[in-house]
Amino acid sequence: MTRIEPPARVAFIGLGIMGAAMAANLMKAGFALDISSRSRGKAEALEAAGARWRDTGAEAAREAAIIGLCVPDTPDVEAALFGPGGVAEGAQPGAVVIDFSTISASATRDFAQRLAERGVTLLDSPVSGGPQGAIDGTLTCMVGGDATAFARAGAFFAAVGRTVTHLGPSGAGQLCKSANQLIICATLAAVSEALALGRKAGLDVEAMRTALSGGSADSFVLRNHAKRVIAGNFTPGFRAELMRKDMRLAVQAIRDHGVFGPASNMAAPLLELLVNRGGAKQDVAALGRLIAELSGLEG
Amino acid sequence: MTRIEPPARVAFIGLGIMGAAMAANLMKAGFALDISSRSRGKAEALEAAGARWRDTGAEAAREAAIIGLCVPDTPDVEAALFGPGGVAEGAQPGAVVIDFSTISASATRDFAQRLAERGVTLLDSPVSGGPQGAIDGTLTCMVGGDATAFARAGAFFAAVGRTVTHLGPSGAGQLCKSANQLIICATLAAVSEALALGRKAGLDVEAMRTALSGGSADSFVLRNHAKRVIAGNFTPGFRAELMRKDMRLAVQAIRDHGVFGPASNMAAPLLELLVNRGGAKQDVAALGRLIAELSGLEG
Numbered sequence: 001m002t003r004i005e006p007p008a009r010v011a012f013i014g015l016g017i018m019g020a021a022m023a024a025n026l027m028k029a030g031f032a033l034d035i036s037s038r039s040r041g042k043a044e045a046l047e048a049a050g051a052r053w054r055d056t057g058a059e060a061a062r063e064a065a066i067i068g069l070c071v072p073d074t075p076d077v078e079a080a081l082f083g084p085g086g087v088a089e090g091a092q093p094g095a096v097v098i099d100f101s102t103i104s105a106s107a108t109r110d111f112a113q114r115l116a117e118r119g120v121t122l123l124d125s126p127v128s129g130g131p132q133g134a135i136d137g138t139l140t141c142m143v144g145g146d147a148t149a150f151a152r153a154g155a156f157f158a159a160v161g162r163t164v165t166h167l168g169p170s171g172a173g174q175l176c177k178s179a180n181q182l183i184i185c186a187t188l189a190a191v192s193e194a195l196a197l198g199r200k201a202g203l204d205v206e207a208m209r210t211a212l213s214g215g216s217a218d219s220f221v222l223r224n225h226a227k228r229v230i231a232g233n234f235t236p237g238f239r240a241e242l243m244r245k246d247m248r249l250a251v252q253a254i255r256d257h258g259v260f261g262p263a264s265n266m267a268a269p270l271l272e273l274l275v276n277r278g279g280a281k282q283d284v285a286a287l288g289r290l291i292a293e294l295s296g297l298e299g
Numbered sequence: 300m301t302r303i304e305p306p307a308r309v310a311f312i313g314l315g316i317m318g319a320a321m322a323a324n325l326m327k328a329g330f331a332l333d334i335s336s337r338s339r340g341k342a343e344a345l346e347a348a349g350a351r352w353r354d355t356g357a358e359a360a361r362e363a364a365i366i367g368l369c370v371p372d373t374p375d376v377e378a379a380l381f382g383p384g385g386v387a388e389g390a391q392p393g394a395v396v397i398d399f400s401t402i403s404a405s406a407t408r409d410f411a412q413r414l415a416e417r418g419v420t421l422l423d424s425p426v427s428g429g430p431q432g433a434i435d436g437t438l439t440c441m442v443g444g445d446a447t448a449f450a451r452a453g454a455f456f457a458a459v460g461r462t463v464t465h466l467g468p469s470g471a472g473q474l475c476k477s478a479n480q481l482i483i484c485a486t487l488a489a490v491s492e493a494l495a496l497g498r499k500a501g502l503d504v505e506a507m508r509t510a511l512s513g514g515s516a517d518s519f520v521l522r523n524h525a526k527r528v529i530a531g532n533f534t535p536g537f538r539a540e541l542m543r544k545d546m547r548l549a550v551q552a553i554r555d556h557g558v559f560g561p562a563s564n565m566a567a568p569l570l571e572l573l574v575n576r577g578g579a580k581q582d583v584a585a586l587g588r589l590i591a592e593l594s595g596l597e598g
Contacts, residue, residue: 105500128514128515129514140510140513140514142510163510163513163514165506165507165509165510166503166506167497167502167503167506167507167510168500168501168502168503169501171500172500172501175497175500175502176497176502176507176510176511178496179493179496179507179511179516180493180511180514180515180516181516182489182492182493183489183490183493183511183516183518184515184516185489186485186486186488186489186562186565187482187485187486187489187516187518189561189562190481190484190486190563190566191482192562193478193481193553193558193559193560193561193562193563194478194481194482195478196558196559197474197477197478197552197553197558198466198474198478200556200557200558201404201470201471201474201556202467202468202471203466203467203471203474204465204466207464207465207466208464208466208475208478210464211439211441211462211464211466211475212478212479212482214462215427215428215462215479215519216427216479216483216519216520216523217427217478217479217480217482217483217519218518218519219486219517219518219519219520220515220516220517220518221515221518222482253496253500254492254496257499257594258499258595259492259495259496259590259594260492260495260590260593260594261492262488262492262565262566262569263485263488263489263491263492264492266485266561266562266565267489267561270561291558291559291561294559295556295557295558295559296557
């Protein structure tokens with residue numbers, strides 16, 4: 001096993017807010033970088049810094065030891081890997097593809113098998129930490145797939161993430177991300193309900209939030225999202241429409257694995273409702289306003 | 300307004316594990332203490348330290364500026380206050396009763412009104428922090444009721460609690476406690492579901508727990524209860540039967556106030572199920588084993 005270190009050539013495909021920031025950190029770490037994306041506009045700053053633009057994923061992948069990928073959803077990953085000009089056409093046997101997108105775990109296992117037939121290893125590595133984490137190179141990476149490939153890609157992961165955890169076989173990263181999102185949403189629903197109760201009963205809700213934060217009810221959601229709910233600040237942050245997608249994936253994963261899923265099945269429809277009532281582009285904390293409204297409070 | 304400071308005479312009624320520890324801390328703080336409880340056996344150590352045993356709550360209350368109360372449930376509080384030999388028979392006008400029990404918020408408002416007719420003020424102050432917090436005098440006290448009485452009782456609260464928060468009118472402390480418990484249970488259900496998913500899919504669940512703790516899914520429950528679930532350690536801690544009682548109160552409070560309550564109504568039946576399946580005396584974290592079993596895993 002050879003660890004793939006800079007200045008090895010790597011590639012990054014999908015240069016949205018997250019992908020572009022990750023690609024920039026790969027260059028800072030000393031990797032030679034080929035890039036490709038649906039829109040070239042976002043690539044300009046990277047090209048100025050020395051990255052090579054390639055018109056297709058296949059071309060970007062052709063000389064790369066590791067190919068990073070970050071696109072919105074399952075069909076986008078499938079197209080980027082197996083569509084015309086996709087990574088599978090260009091990647092060399094022995095290459096490692098790291099998919100940072102948040103997509104279906106079962107589709108991931110299928111994609112991994114199809115790439116394996118060409119001698120290419122797929123790791124799934126959905127992230128948390130958002131745009132700021134991507135810019136700072138401090139993302140949390142939840143990784144599934146072959147452990148040897150994971151070890152080979154250590155320097156690549158180190159360039160983009162701070163907490164990088166190998167969790168198990170192909171799809172394990174996606175399942176951990178689903179677990180992450182379902183915990184956030186269920187906690188947010190509970191905190192929103194608690195705040196609505198406080199408001200309706202005339203409690204000092206900021207005092208309530210502080211008191212609850214001091215004990216066993218403490219959570220990141222209570223320390224952060226609850227402040228947004230109290231302040232009515234729903235500028236994203238993490239958009240509700242993205243969390244709706246993630247909760248659909250979580251419910252699917254819970255079902256696929258035959259898990260008794262009371263919390264995900266409670267929370268997922270609330271995300272549908274939030275998006276359907278106009279909250280798509282707001283921060284997911286707008287769930288707190290939704291539950292207040294459904295409780296007869298003014299937003 | 301006169302603040303009630305040591306060596307003023309105070310009383311404590313209900314000397315279970317929590318109440319006895321709180322009474323001991325009142326004596327350490329320098330208060331003169333009258334005590335009463337259903338069973339005298341638990342009072343011996345306090346009597347040895349100088350507390351005066353009284354056969355009824357009425358007698359214990361007779362000379363007390365502040366009367367603390369800590370008993371299991373709503374009917375116990377009603378009996379201690381208004382039953383034969385109850386606090387209401389003995390308490391002087393101007394006295395403050397602090398109820399540390401976790402009971403119904405609506406019953407609390409009723410009790411407060413009935414005491415007010417006798418010139419006695421009731422503060423509700425359910426606590427969190429458990430037996431160790433009671434022993435250490437570091438309880439979190441969630442207080443509802445008259446703000447002036449709350450200020451007068453500052454030294455009493457300081458003797459038993461570390462984080463003491465006045466949240467609003469009578470019942471506000473109970474509602475905050477309900478909020479606390481519903482958040483814990485909903486979070487625990489979500490974390491349990493996440494761990495069951497991880498186990499069924501072959502993930503390294505301890506690595507998963509650590510990865511999740513590093514981001515937005517972090518919570519006290521994930522840092523503590525989840526470790527118990529993974530280790531299969533359900534020695535209490537906080538017994539499931541007590542949490543079942545608290546979740547019944549939470550669901551009632553949510554309903555009484557017309558709050559849309561998806562999280563409490565998801566979690567409360569799980570506590571019923573846990574108790575009904577033999578988990579009453581186990582730590583509430585046994586909910587994690589229940590959800591694993593309901594998912595087809597071995598406990």
